[in-house]
Amino acid sequence: MxxxxxxxxxxxxxxxxxxxxxxxxxxxxxxxxxxxxxxxxxxxxxxxxxxxxxxxxxxxxxxxxxxxxxxxxxxxxxxxxxxxxxxxxxxxxxxxxxxxxxxxxxxxxxxxxxxxxxxxxxxxxxxxxxxxxxxxxxxxxxxxxxxxxxxxxxxxxxxxxxxxxxLETGQKLVSATIHCPFGEGIIGGPLGEIQKAHPETIIGSYPKYLDGSFWTELVVRARSPEALEAARAAVQALVDSLEQPTA
Known part of the structure; x- marks a missing residue:
């Protein structure tokens, strides 16, 4: 394959x-x-x-x-x-x-x-x-x-x-989704650094808007489960480290 x-x-x-x-x-x-x-x-x-x-x-x-x-x-x-x-x-x-x-x-x-x-x-x-x-x-x-x-x-x-x-098929992508309660403007910079540190993955950022608030759905994709988990953990740690702005 x-x-x-x-x-x-x-x-x-x-x-x-x-x-x-x-x-x-x-x-x-x-x-x-x-x-x-x-x-x-x-x-x-x-x-x-x-x-x-x-x-x-x-x-x-x-x-x-x-x-x-x-x-x-x-x-x-x-x-x-x-x-x-x-x-x-x-x-x-x-x-x-x-x-x-x-x-x-x-x-x-x-x-x-x-x-x-x-x-x-x-x-x-x-x-x-x-x-x-x-x-x-x-x-x-x-x-x-x-x-x-x-x-x-x-x-x-x-x-x-x-x-x-x-058709000849290839190795399938596996994915993980991380909910982020912040808008892209807050996470964009550090998320880019995580992507650079994990080049074997694809990290997608999808802005959402609901009930007057912005939030972001983050999706990590990779062909290796190990690479996926390493990047997912880094993204989750980033989200956990941020504080919701008060203004």
Whole structure:
């Protein structure tokens, strides 16, 4: 098992950038990646523009172990993700025979025409491998380290369930949370010194506001339980040493 595996996500769609559609996939992917020991390091949201998709795919697939894309693989003219990913890899985008047959049978079974628009959903870059879609049949695909999936949350989640068993995972992060009754302005300096003294950990500071008072949730993360406990104890000692200001 590798020590650290990394991933990035590309969310594709003008509707996301305009606010017309609210993304629900980023949080789900982050939860799943954290649970299986893959660090989601970056998320980009790009429009339905070929050059932007190509640039994002090429930048992120070179930087991270895995890239996941959502959106733009439907039947309409603005669903250009398959063509764009093919261009990023320098290969043709063409009908996948197995996916074509699967979709043809699906629409025939429903008594619907397998028209040109629906046939578009069987297209993928040459050399890609289909990702099963148990919700609405039309597949996603994987090429290299790039996994291309639907933007509809239920379909994305179902596709991701099929992808996860194929991924190489890393050592999972463990975490501890410390309640701090003070605002960040009080603890910021000494907390930074603790972080420097424990470089193998990640110490997060999350300000909260409730009933007219500020407080802070401190979260320590590490891959080693021993490193986690050492940093957690230092942070707890800092919190215990401070006095609540009277003004």
């Amino acid at each position: 590798a020590d650290i595996m990394t991933a990035a996500m590309i969310v594709i769609g003008d509707e996301i950038l305009s606010g017309r559609t609210k993304d629900r996939n980023i949080g789900h992917l982050a939860d799943v990646m954290t649970a299986i020991g893959i660090d989601l390091k970056e998320v980009r949201i790009v429009p339905d523009e070929e050059d932007e998709i190509v640039a994002a795919v090429n930048a992120l697939r070179a930087r991270y172990a895995y890239v996941f894309t959502t959106g733009g693989i439907g039947p309409t003219h603005d669903d250009i993700t398959a063509d764009s990913v093919a261009k990023a890899f320098g290969v043709p985008c063409e009908y996948d025979p197995a996916s074509y047959a699967l979709l043809a049978a699906h629409y025939a079974g429903r008594g619907l025409e397998f028209n040109a628009a629906r046939k578009r959903m069987a297209r993928m870059p040459r050399g890609a491998v289909a990702i099963d879609n148990p919700v609405s049949v039309a597949p996603g695909f994987r090429i290299g380290n790039v996994h291309v999936m639907a933007g509809v949350p239920a379909i994305f989640q179902a596709m991701l369930d099929n992808v996860v068993p194929t």
